[in-house]
Amino acid sequence: MTYGFDPELAPxxxxxxxxxxxxxxxxxxxxxxxxxxxxxxxATRPLTVTDEATAPVPVRIYAPAERxxxxxxxxxxxxxxxxxxxxxxxxxxxxxxxxxxxxxxxxVDYRLAPEHPFPAGLEDCYAVLEWVAKNxxxxxxxxxxxxxxxxxxxxxxxxxxxxxTRDRGGPELCFQHLEVPELDDRLDTPSMRAFTxxxxxxxxxxxxxxxxxxxxxxxxxxxxxxxxPARAEDLNGLPPAWISVAEFDPLRDExxxxxxxxxxxxxxxxxxxxPGAFHCSFVVPGTAITDRMLADRIAALCRGLR
Numbered sequence: 001m002t003y004g005f006d007p008e009l010a011p012x013x014x015x016x017x018x019x020x021x022x023x024x025x026x027x028x029x030x031x032x033x034x035x036x037x038x039x040x041x042x043a044t045r046p047l048t049v050t051d052e053a054t055a056p057v058p059v060r061i062y063a064p065a066e067r068x069x070x071x072x073x074x075x076x077x078x079x080x081x082x083x084x085x086x087x088x089x090x091x092x093x094x095x096x097x098x099x100x101x102x103x104x105x106x107x108v109d110y111r112l113a114p115e116h117p118f119p120a121g122l123e124d125c126y127a128v129l130e131w132v133a134k135n136x137x138x139x140x141x142x143x144x145x146x147x148x149x150x151x152x153x154x155x156x157x158x159x160x161x162x163x164x165t166r167d168r169g170g171p172e173l174c175f176q177h178l179e180v181p182e183l184d185d186r187l188d189t190p191s192m193r194a195f196t197x198x199x200x201x202x203x204x205x206x207x208x209x210x211x212x213x214x215x216x217x218x219x220x221x222x223x224x225x226x227x228x229p230a231r232a233e234d235l236n237g238l239p240p241a242w243i244s245v246a247e248f249d250p251l252r253d254e255x256x257x258x259x260x261x262x263x264x265x266x267x268x269x270x271x272x273x274x275p276g277a278f279h280c281s282f283v284v285p286g287t288a289i290t291d292r293m294l295a296d297r298i299a300a301l302c303r304g305l306r
Contacts, residue, residue, distance in 0.1 A: 006276030008287035022208040041092040043099040056127040058109035062098035072305035073141035076107040077154030081209035114212040118227040133171035147175035155181025159229040175304030184230035185210040189253035201279035235265040242300040246277035
């Protein structure tokens with residue numbers, strides 16, 4: 001298909017590698033190589049960055065070096081289709097948030113499918129949330145201002161974590177920030193049916209991702225809403241949400257639908273759509289639309305965590 005990409009993004013659409021998520025080993029290597037080529041985030045103030053060995057799963061903690069009072073806390077969940085990615089994938093985002101928002105960002109290196117399918121990754125995220133709540137004073141976090149942030153598959157895990165925490169009566173989350181989230185294994189939205197060759201993410205990769213994560217596709221009624229939050233029937237009692245979608249992303253319509261359902265359930269929700277953008281366009285450096293995406297991210301987190 002021919003796509004009307006934003007003029008500044010169009011050259012990147014042609015340059016970015018088409019990573020095949022059907023092969024997790026190769027996908028992990030190619031995704032890591034892609035992120036390694038992106039420019040690092042240059043903080044405007046000193047940050048402390050620590051790999052914390054006492055957490056239940058590996059985490060990396062980012063925080064302003066100078067702080068005189070407890071700060072908001074944010075679990076940060078990386079992208080990678082549930083099968084790839086790690087702490088380095090979301091490093092620039094975590095540094096930016098810690099710097100610009102003034103928050104303690106806890107990046108979670110959750111287990112990956114297919115070696116560790118659902119619910120392994122989600123249980124890792126929940127374990128870290130419990131650990132953060134228990135150790136809030138040591139971490140310098142205000143326990144009443146803890147949110148969750150996720151990109152792509154991380155956005156799906158973030159949405160699932162709010163459901164799981166609500167249903168288990170776990171530590172309260174004050175905000176959920178879902179960027180281009182992967183939410184629905186049924187793959188039946190107009191955007192998912194149409195976008196079979198879009199940059200970064202397309203229907204074949206979505207099919208591979210869900211197959212690795214849940215072992216099933218599409219009409220499998222047994223898939224849990226904690227795996228695919230779009231399947232959740234009850235969205236009441238969840239924290240306020242901010243959701244972004246890109247025009248030329250197969251995940252677009254499931255993000256829009258989830259935002260609408262949250263609104264209908266009475267959850268304060270902002271939905272942002274970015275015309276001309278493709279999946280995870282926010283990693284592309286030096287364009288006006290990327291600058292706007294990042295500014296929107298920071299503004300939303302400042303509101304949601306205050």
